[in-house]
Amino acid sequence: MSNLNSQGKDFLLSLETQGIKLGLQRTKDLLSVCGNPEEYLNSVQIIGTNGKGSTAASLSSILIASGLKVGMYTSPHLVDLSERIRINNNKIDNHYINYFINLFFKEIKELHCTFFETLTVMAAYFFKENKVDVAIFETGLGGRFDSTTACKAKLQLFTKISMDHSDILGNTITEIATDKSEAIHNNAQCLSVTQQEVVKNILINKAKGRAANINFNLDIYDDKFEPSLLGKHQQENIMLAVKAAQHITSPTDQDIKNGIKQTSWPGRIELLSKNPNIFFDVSHNDDSIIAFCKAMESFDHGGINFLIISIQRTKQINKAIVKLKGIFSKIIITQINDRMYSSKDLSSMFAPHRSIEIIDNPDDAIKKTMPKLKKSDILGIIGSHYWGEYIYQNF
Numbered sequence: 001m002s003n004l005n006s007q008g009k010d011f012l013l014s015l016e017t018q019g020i021k022l023g024l025q026r027t028k029d030l031l032s033v034c035g036n037p038e039e040y041l042n043s044v045q046i047i048g049t050n051g052k053g054s055t056a057a058s059l060s061s062i063l064i065a066s067g068l069k070v071g072m073y074t075s076p077h078l079v080d081l082s083e084r085i086r087i088n089n090n091k092i093d094n095h096y097i098n099y100f101i102n103l104f105f106k107e108i109k110e111l112h113c114t115f116f117e118t119l120t121v122m123a124a125y126f127f128k129e130n131k132v133d134v135a136i137f138e139t140g141l142g143g144r145f146d147s148t149t150a151c152k153a154k155l156q157l158f159t160k161i162s163m164d165h166s167d168i169l170g171n172t173i174t175e176i177a178t179d180k181s182e183a184i185h186n187n188a189q190c191l192s193v194t195q196q197e198v199v200k201n202i203l204i205n206k207a208k209g210r211a212a213n214i215n216f217n218l219d220i221y222d223d224k225f226e227p228s229l230l231g232k233h234q235q236e237n238i239m240l241a242v243k244a245a246q247h248i249t250s251p252t253d254q255d256i257k258n259g260i261k262q263t264s265w266p267g268r269i270e271l272l273s274k275n276p277n278i279f280f281d282v283s284h285n286d287d288s289i290i291a292f293c294k295a296m297e298s299f300d301h302g303g304i305n306f307l308i309i310s311i312q313r314t315k316q317i318n319k320a321i322v323k324l325k326g327i328f329s330k331i332i333i334t335q336i337n338d339r340m341y342s343s344k345d346l347s348s349m350f351a352p353h354r355s356i357e358i359i360d361n362p363d364d365a366i367k368k369t370m371p372k373l374k375k376s377d378i379l380g381i382i383g384s385h386y387w388g389e390y391i392y393q394n395f
Contacts, residue, residue, distance in 0.1 A: 048159030062259030071127035078388030143183030303376030
């Protein structure tokens with residue numbers, strides 16, 4: 001593998017075909033092969049359904065404003081997988097990806113590590129070698145078997161837990177919350193946003209059983225903050241990040257304000273252009289789409305609301321569809337790839353509606369809708385991280 005050169009990313013992407021394999025053992029074994037870099041890190045793990053990435057970005061930004069060197073591992077990426085591993089917002093470069101794959105290629109193959117497991121260990125190794133002050137790991141899926149759980153974070157943050165990935169985590173909120181609660185480590189310090197009662201009780205009981213401490217009391221959001229992230233739902237994520245930052249270091253009020261103002265997290269009610277206002281949001285389940293809808297309702301613009309949407313087949317969005325139909329006058333249905341609902345199936349979920357248009361090609365959906373917009377209109381493009389390449393080609 002010594003002549004890998006620029007093929008590190010290609011090798012990693014080839015591992016994606018293996019799909020999801022549950023269990024922590026492969027991650028633990030690869031960490032061991034790499035000298036257990038996680039043992040040298042001051043780590044934070046972020047667990048939940050919605051808001052994990054926004055919380056990670058906000059926490060990273062506040063800590064950077066406080067003068068710390070911060071590693072951040074998030075998923076999925078929008079355009080390029082190097083987005084997933086950053087230090088002080090700078091993406092890992094191809095040379096390092098190639099270096100790591102060259103170094104541990106044999107072991108990655110022998111252990112049958114997945115794409116996500118390999119990237120998680122690469123992140124830990126990269127952060128240790130670069131001597132970060134804090135390493136933030138965003139959980140990919142669930143908690144019990146997510147490879148970030150093998151990184152032994154002493155501080156664990158819980159964002160809102162709701163229904164998602166039911167095909168893997170379970171069909172009830174109890175099953176999903178139980179899976180996520182299994183990430184709690186012995187003697188860990190846990191912070192959480194407000195959760196529905198059943199979720200809260202599961203987290204409390206799991207923490208108690210593992211001699212961990214869990215705190216649901218976040219400070220009240222200060223209206224003097226100037227958040228870069230749009231949407232009222234972000235306030236709770238921001239306050240979770242503030243509480244976590246205060247647990248890690250002693251940020252000044254100005255550090256906190258600067259951090260919140262400078263937070264950048266693409267694909268979360270991201271304003272792509274003005275007049276007309278065009279927003280991109282990766283929301284893909286009931287809770288996140290409803291949060292997007294509430295943000296759209298808050299804009300008083302006097303024009304027409306257009307929506308372009310493509311959603312994965314595994315997603316149940318019945319509540320969200322009712323909300324979307326009430327807000328968007330014109331709905332354009334498309335299909336980004338084979339993992340998504342077909343345009344025909346998705347359009348039938350929206351029927352009846354006064355104006356539904358099917359444009360099978362996602363690039364065409366954007367290009368054909370744009371000329372129809374007046375300056376006072378709003379266009380929302382939602383449903384998946386898979387929109388990333390199309391968004392950044394067009395805007």
